[in-house]
Amino acid sequence: MSKVLKYGMVGGGPGALIGDAHRRSINLDGKAQLVAGCFSRTYEKTLQMGKELGIDEDRLYENFEEMARKEAEREDGIDFVCIVTPNNSHYDACKAFLEAGIHVSCDKPLTTTLEDALELERLAKEKDLLFLVTYTYSGHVTAKNIREMIAAGEIGEVRTVMGEYPQGWLAEEDVTGNKQAEWRIDPNLSGKTNSLGDLGTHIENTVYQMTGLKVKRVLSKMEKIVPNRKLDDNSVVLVEYDNGASGVYWTSQIAIGHDNGLRIRIYGSKGAISWFQEEPEKIFLSKLDGSNLEIHRGHGCIYEKAARYQRLPSGHSEGWFEAMSNLYSSFIDCLVAKAEGTFDESMIDYPTIVDGIDGVKFIEACLASQEKGNVWVDM
Amino acid sequence: MSKVLKYGMVGGGPGALIGDAHRRSINLDGKAQLVAGCFSRTYEKTLQMGKELGIDEDRLYENFEEMARKEAEREDGIDFVCIVTPNNSHYDACKAFLEAGIHVSCDKPLTTTLEDALELERLAKEKDLLFLVTYTYSGHVTAKNIREMIAAGEIGEVRTVMGEYPQGWLAEEDVTGNKQAEWRIDPNLSGKTNSLGDLGTHIENTVYQMTGLKVKRVLSKMEKIVPNRKLDDNSVVLVEYDNGASGVYWTSQIAIGHDNGLRIRIYGSKGAISWFQEEPEKIFLSKLDGSNLEIHRGHGCIYEKAARYQRLPSGHSEGWFEAMSNLYSSFIDCLVAKAEGTFDESMIDYPTIVDGIDGVKFIEACLASQEKGNVWVDM
């Protein structure tokens, strides 16, 4: 295994936003190079994309099963695969590569059922493979710093959490022509939830990554607000954590004026932290003595475990790509260490399959609560 | 009745914040003059306060019953009374003045039981008296402007509302020496709720004043977070309005970093409005086309029905006193019109006893929901 790893991609064909975003994020650090792909169910599109990306034709595959098998056989096969297909094919694709002994990075939400998620975990353990679930937002330097601040006791014990993730892009009934919108609001393609599955899991995971708190039970209210919508487009979840603290999670796609408004506010016994992913270079910290601090990435107040991911000085803004890049950076470092025999679990600084499973559990509990009339449901 | 009205005050003795605040708010416009008072249960304190305020000693009373009776008998008796006592004596004091035929202004929450509130309403009607309930925040020019914007259809139909009112002043267990805090957390003085009764009713009323929407049912979760606290200090209420729209109200007194953070966000089918009472000179308006506007009090975008309350040009900040003053301003204008025989109900531009009753209903429904295990309760 050389220092620059080789990776393959499943999904991310011509025009696909998320595949492109993963490729750029990996490019940013140059720690891995794309050498194989099955970018689409249509082979012509895979060929087109592969050519654009300069990949040898013999490593462009008709389907992911073939790709998994052939790459596993090659002397110079890929070190890991990056799966960025629609959610309903995550399970099959992940399974194919795990069975072939190839490390996996997969987009969230991990699977459409808890059973599938647990099976992937079992497989990964059995094969001793690493598994990254790409919850982007925990990758921000400021998000990592909040984790360190809370672990260090800066705000005391966490008492209550207000998490929200409003967007406004589905506020209108007619979404004709917007492919992503058409897909999102169609139960055949999206499954049983839209806003909660897409956005709620990000809140759940970001809060967990920051605080270490696991959700114990939920009471959800999932609404279909826009006329003729078949899946939730605005949802509220009351949560209770394992330490007894409480939380409220709000997700919306009809909240006009919000672009991608993931915001986490954590109130503890000694202080409070506020973080807004659209301004990811800042942390707000309030203390009992009435002081309110604005902490900037890059300036003294950043812990080493967060600071090590910085690429630019303070005031030179890092954003979404860097957050995603940080996940891959740790994942790849772990892969290299594994190959060199120096890996241990404490090196892992990215969301793993356990985060993926928790996300699926969270969705299932919320769906049950809604079905039963907004009552408490244990995770 | 001369143009400058005469008023009396019950409560608001030496050191009392809220009585002082009401007096200053009324002073600001000079539309009414304080001429009588029963500022305390202790007569010496009433005398002391009356002297400080330059009130004739024969209009300083030992108790409010005497004050109501004697002022009603005087040729030059008070035109209205301002009641700023602790909540548990609102009912008795209001009743005394209504029965004596004197118009009433009373602090919120109106009473401790719905029955009492309804009785006051009955009395006011019977005697044909006006009744102001001083929900301060609806008095801001910007709050009034939001009402006009929504009524004019600027954001279409209201779909969901996020209301929050976090404070941080009760985050610590030990509140020894802070009189207001000691009173607030004591069930003997505060009744059955603390944060929800004090702050939640402000959210409920401000949303109503802005949108015209009445709450139809609630699901509340009232928490006692600080160790040894006997009343809720952090609460969340899911609400449904009569038009089918939904809402979430969060109140807290343990949210470190927040001073007096009443914030209302209203999402409609065509746009969204955000308003923050700590920055009461601004309105944020977002539209479907992606535009986000910051509207400043005093600048073109303000409706006449809101603009008429302005005292200063834009950029010359108006604040809390002006908001309270605006309530009294309309109340006094109505009293003058009533005396002159020109009054009609459409002139009323302040929260009335109906708002007061709705607040009490809201509290009772939330308490019932909490008691039954966080279930839906109709208003």
Place this chain on the structure above:
Amino acid sequence: MSKVLKYGMVGGGPGALIGDAHRRSINLDGKAQLVAGCFSRTYEKTLQMGKELGIDEDRLYENFEEMARKEAEREDGIDFVCIVTPNNSHYDACKAFLEAGIHVSCDKPLTTTLEDALELERLAKEKDLLFLVTYTYSGHVTAKNIREMIAAGEIGEVRTVMGEYPQGWLAEEDVTGNKQAEWRIDPNLSGKTNSLGDLGTHIENTVYQMTGLKVKRVLSKMEKIVPNRKLDDNSVVLVEYDNGASGVYWTSQIAIGHDNGLRIRIYGSKGAISWFQEEPEKIFLSKLDGSNLEIHRGHGCIYEKAARYQRLPSGHSEGWFEAMSNLYSSFIDCLVAKAEGTFDESMIDYPTIVDGIDGVKFIEACLASQEKGNVWVDM
């Protein structure tokens, strides 16, 4: 002299914004009562205004000379006069009352020539009278707190100051129908400067009140940007202070988007402070260690010498009226102390005639610099 003082007003007739604002500001505290006036050059308007304000007709005067003489003769004459006429009559009005032995409050800029200002100072000293110049913005609790912070060395030695006061209300050539605008841009009424005289003096005084630094020399560039304008509507002044520090002052009336944007940023050897008058409840403090603090009025971080002016808890916004009120509050306290024989100069906590004189000097130096081609001119 009773505890509630009596005052008279010159100027502030029907429709006049600034007279109304001064009256409300004094009302807010109830420390003085308006009992006499000469509100206009037109006696009918004085009568009308006096009636509205409930003033006895025998204390409504045809001109300020008569008012000064007669009030001085009365047993119950006014304790001070409040002069809010256009700038060009400040001198004559102030002189009349000082000569009559009556304390004076006068709007800024004090006079149109330095000679006049110095004559008023001489008179006030001779008669042992107090003199308030109503530079509003130094009255904010936060402004006073900044003064204490800097005096306490919180930001070390002041090195450079960026002051700006942009407004946008004169951006259009045609101002027909806007009386204040018509007056402002007319050299016959405004004198030799418009933006710099009106706004620049506020920067100069606010910086002085905060830092104690006096301007030593200036280099100004005064521009007439809007077509056909005869006076400066956009100006920049480079300044040097007596301690060697530097500054830049920008004033504008053509800066679209700004309402009343006085902003002061003070950079020292150990920290920096930023303050914005449109959000007067906050102070921003940055330190060498990279920490950035937002200090709220009403919260722990406020010095007693500033905190004593607070009327409301943090988060209950105070604004422009309260700032003006604070000037009068200290002025009246000093007058009472003077009457009681307990006054000493250290009690003065408001801008005095010395501040007024400095403002006039500053304007004259800027005019000279502009005339000579933007060169340095000593104060």
Place this chain on the structure above:
Amino acid sequence: MSKVLKYGMVGGGPGALIGDAHRRSINLDGKAQLVAGCFSRTYEKTLQMGKELGIDEDRLYENFEEMARKEAEREDGIDFVCIVTPNNSHYDACKAFLEAGIHVSCDKPLTTTLEDALELERLAKEKDLLFLVTYTYSGHVTAKNIREMIAAGEIGEVRTVMGEYPQGWLAEEDVTGNKQAEWRIDPNLSGKTNSLGDLGTHIENTVYQMTGLKVKRVLSKMEKIVPNRKLDDNSVVLVEYDNGASGVYWTSQIAIGHDNGLRIRIYGSKGAISWFQEEPEKIFLSKLDGSNLEIHRGHGCIYEKAARYQRLPSGHSEGWFEAMSNLYSSFIDCLVAKAEGTFDESMIDYPTIVDGIDGVKFIEACLASQEKGNVWVDM
């Protein structure tokens, strides 16, 4: 010439921030691949860096002259060179590659004398080579959008510009151990100016890119504030543009609390625009009617000529790397078009050698103004 270009780098050795930043920025799009380098004057460091970056050893050079010559001779030689050395070697390095017929990207400020800059321009023209000067900030999508907004007349004619670029990192006298700081404040390494040369040129260029206005004359005041500093660390420049508009540029390295605070405010006859590079996803637009808009990258209000550079939807923050990447993106597109014979000058959407020359002229005029005692100096 294939679609993925080949480039080489001069400078950017181990630990060098700016070389690393350029490499990552180019990586982000994958339009060019690094294949050759002379990363340091010390060949061992070049070898080390080259190895880390996976470059063939026969394309790692001892000096740039050798690199220019050998790469020009190769069939598969580099398509362009990226020069990120200290300023004083820009001229020699650029010259070597231009003479060898290789396109050049060079960091700003371009050269240390105007003569050198003009010679490079002559050479580039003679050889028909493209030349990118990497003024990062004009690359932001929002910066490009402002250019389109102004060109479309959205704010009318530009009247005055306030540009500032404060930093706080050199506020302390002792900078021992901070290599970049040591270099910056040393006249032997930095030349005749520090803050103005480094930061002022960014203001000058960003304003030009946004407005199209060229500076006609300047009046500068360059200060050495920190004790024992030999070069300016705080400077103000009054400017006049070719259209008669005015401007003020402030640069500082002693402004505690500022990280990298480039802020441009442009006031026109119909509106005003404000832009802050630390929050590069937003544009603030104010109009005569009192409306204030916040425009977000990615949302409707963005012109096609700016929008085409977007990689992520609104709310998924792009930052510094993307801005730099956008410069290279247009530069590389032009190189490809040139190779394919489809190039014309209207395709250029990056700062060229003309921008570089203007920067050098600006510095020279400011130095002259300071030397002559803060007087106007023509460009």
